[in-house]
Structures are given as structure tokens and as C-alpha cells.
Amino acid sequence: MGGVETPTASLLEAKSDLFEFLLRMGDNTLILGHRVSEWCGHAPVLEEDIALANTALDLIGQTQMWLGLAGEVEGQGRSADDLAFLRDVWDFRNLLLVEQPNGDFGQTILRQFLFDAWHVEMLTRLTDSSDARIAAIAGKAVKEASYHVERSGDTVIGLGDGTEESHARMQAALDRLWPYLGEMFQGDAVDEAMAGAGIAPAPEALQTPVMERIEAVLAEATLTIPETRHAQSGGKTGTRHSEHLGHLLTQMQWLQRAYPGATW
Amino acid sequence: MSNEWPLWEVFIRGQHGISHRHVGSLHAPDAEMAMKNARDVYTRRNEGVSIWVVEARHIAASSPSDKGPLYEPSQSKVYRHPSFFDIPDEAGHM
Numbered sequence: 001m002g003g004v005e006t007p008t009a010s011l012l013e014a015k016s017d018l019f020e021f022l023l024r025m026g027d028n029t030l031i032l033g034h035r036v037s038e039w040c041g042h043a044p045v046l047e048e049d050i051a052l053a054n055t056a057l058d059l060i061g062q063t064q065m066w067l068g069l070a071g072e073v074e075g076q077g078r079s080a081d082d083l084a085f086l087r088d089v090w091d092f093r094n095l096l097l098v099e100q101p102n103g104d105f106g107q108t109i110l111r112q113f114l115f116d117a118w119h120v121e122m123l124t125r126l127t128d129s130s131d132a133r134i135a136a137i138a139g140k141a142v143k144e145a146s147y148h149v150e151r152s153g154d155t156v157i158g159l160g161d162g163t164e165e166s167h168a169r170m171q172a173a174l175d176r177l178w179p180y181l182g183e184m185f186q187g188d189a190v191d192e193a194m195a196g197a198g199i200a201p202a203p204e205a206l207q208t209p210v211m212e213r214i215e216a217v218l219a220e221a222t223l224t225i226p227e228t229r230h231a232q233s234g235g236k237t238g239t240r241h242s243e244h245l246g247h248l249l250t251q252m253q254w255l256q257r258a259y260p261g262a263t264w
Numbered sequence: 265m266s267n268e269w270p271l272w273e274v275f276i277r278g279q280h281g282i283s284h285r286h287v288g289s290l291h292a293p294d295a296e297m298a299m300k301n302a303r304d305v306y307t308r309r310n311e312g313v314s315i316w317v318v319e320a321r322h323i324a325a326s327s328p329s330d331k332g333p334l335y336e337p338s339q340s341k342v343y344r345h346p347s348f349f350d351i352p353d354e355a356g357h358m
Contacts, residue, residue: 045269045291046290046291046305047290047291047292047301047304047305050304050305050308051300051301051304051305054304054308147303150300151300154296154297154300155297158293158297
């Protein structure tokens with residue numbers, strides 16, 4: 001067998017860590033993009049309807065890049081579409097936050113802001129990734145995320161510091177979503193491998209800047225940060241998704257489920 | 265008090281060197297959100313490099329019923345058009 005190189009175990013592991021990391025990035029934008037798209041035609045005012053649809057489309061566009069690269073890295077011939085439409089709940093690696101239901105408009109916007117605050121920080125760091133493909137995707141996506149966080153942050157402030165009713169709704173949304181924030185900053189072996197290779201920042205390293213942004217906006221929105229330190233987890237590892245993800249997938253994947261292999 | 269957000273008129277400059285053009289209107293609670301809404305509603309197909317928004321109530325408009333005194337007198341003043349000059353070819357498009 002002289003001269004034939006077989007991948008070493010450590011190389012294979014590095015590849016699967018990278019695949020896992022790319023799924024996490026792509027599944028976040030896919031699931032949130034789908035959630036936000038559910039507002040299309042239902043938003044409280046026309047301007048918000050279009051703005052939300054724009055955000056959803058930005059996120060789906062980013063998904064194509066992340067999952068496209070994930071399929072490439074995996075090397076099994078799976079496309080971004082295959083990964084989006086032919087996996088089931090336990091294969092998804094998105095944060096629990098993004099699969100939470102839309103609730104009212106306030107809850108949707110608050111979820112968006114909490115995600116955007118993390119996303120823009122993450123993407124900014126990823127523009128310096130040692131992996132040029134990841135740096136390129138992040139460079140394109142960070143411009144979109146910068147606008148998203150500005151828009152969602154301003155809307156959180158407007159509604160939080162708005163009428164008695166809008167304030168109460170935003171506070172209820174914050175109380176509900178707060179336990180899903182901690183998962184963003186919890187690292188595991190995959191994250192360690194990514195940080196070690198200079199591919200991505202350790203999740204813990206994002207906590208201070210992200211929380212500073214979130215706390216500043218919530219203060220201006222006159223909202224009270226819940227006391228609880230409890231953090232839900234299990235989304236990014238795929239071990240414990242909430243019941244909501246399965247329902248979302250039945251909507252998102254119904255066409256491929258009903259007509260397997262259907263194409264345009 | 266009205267629950268409606270005020271109306272804003274939106275002007276977009278398509279490219280540098282061209283003036284802003286009125287493209288439409290939208291509702292927004294304040295100027296900053298009007299700017300963001302204008303970005304989302306009117307520049308999603310790469311239409312612009314600059315946005316102006318102005319609250320519609322700040323625009324003074326002529327009254328359609330005044331169109332006789334306002335515009336008809338200029339209809340018969342053909343000498344106001346610079347159409348009696350021969351423009352040299354070198355001048356190019358005017």
C-alpha cells in the first residue's frame with residue numbers, strides 16, 4: 001500500500017468538527033429565516049411586512065452559503081438543499097432561541113434582536129477566520145447583520161419605551177426568551193476545536209460584548225432584565241430541541257416529504 | 265390623537281451626480297424609522313445610493329384649482345424657450 005495516503009483519525013475528526021460548526025451557523029439562519037418568513041403577509045403594517053421579508057431572505061441567503069460549504073466539507077455529495085430539506089429534528093444544530101414561535105410582533109422582534117446582537121459579533125470575528133471560505137461568507141453576511149441589529153434594536157426600544165401595552169408585551173417577551181440566551185455562550189468540544197484552529201471564536205469570548213449591547217438596548221427600552229440565571233440548552237448540539245422545531249420542519253419540508261426528489 | 269404613524273415622502277438618488285427623485289411614500293413613527301423603512305421598501309433592488317425622507321405635512325403644495333393662473337400664462341410665451349439658437353455640434357447634448 002506504499003504511497004497511498006489514508007486520512008488520519010485526527011484529520012477526519014477535524015473535518016467533522018468543521019462540518020458541525022458550519023451546520024450550526026447555517027441552521028441558525030435557516031430556522032430563524034423560516035420563522036421570520038412566517039410573517040410574510042401578516043405583519044401589522046406594510047412597511048414592517050416588507051422589512052421582515054427582507055430579513056428572512058437575507059438569512060436564507062446566508063444559509064445557502066453556510067450549508068453549501070457544510071456539504072462541500074462533508075464530501076458526501078449533499079447540497080445545501082439536501083441539508084435543509086432532508087434532515088429531521090435531531091440533525092439540526094440551531095440555537096433553541098431561533099426555533100421559538102413568533103408569538104406577537106414584539107416577541108418576534110425581541111427574538112430577532114437577541115439573535116442579531118450575537119450574530120453581528122460572531123460574524124465580525126469570523127471575518128478574521130483562518131479559513132478563507134468562512135471569512136468570505138462572514139464578510140458578506142456581516143453587512144446584512146449590521147443592518148438587522150440596528151433595525152431590531154431600534155424597534156425594541158420603540159416598543160419597550162412606547163405605550164403601556166407595548167411595554168407590557170415586550171417585557172413578557174423578554175421574560176419568556178431570556179432563558180434561551182445562555183446557549184449562545186456555551187462552548188463544547190466542537191467550539192474548542194474551532195477556536196484552537198483559529199477558525200471561529202470561543203462562544204464564551206462573545207458574551208461580554210454581546211451582553212453589553214443587549215443590556216444597553218434593554219435599558220433604553222425601559223425593560224427589566226429577568227433575575228433568572230437558568231439557561232436552556234440542547235439546540236446547538238441537537239440533543240434536546242424544543243417541540244416547536246418539529247412543527248416548523250413539517251411546514252418547511254412538506255414538499256420534499258410529500259414529493260420526494262421534486263425539483264423546479 | 266391618531267394611532268396612525270405620520271406619512272413620509274421618500275426621495276432616492278439612483279447614482280452619484282443625479283438628483284434625488286420622488287419614489288413614493290410610507291408610514292413611520294419618526295425620521296430614523298422612515299429612513300429604515302425607505303431602505304427596506306424602496307431600495308431592495310439596488311435602486312439607490314442616497315435616501316431623503318420628509319414628513320409629508322412639511323411639503324407645501326400648489327392647489328390643482330389654481331392651475332389656470334399658475335400655469336396657463338406660460339403656455340403662450342414661446343420666446344422663453346431657448347429654441348431660436350443654432351447649437352454647434354461641438355457643444356454636444358444639452
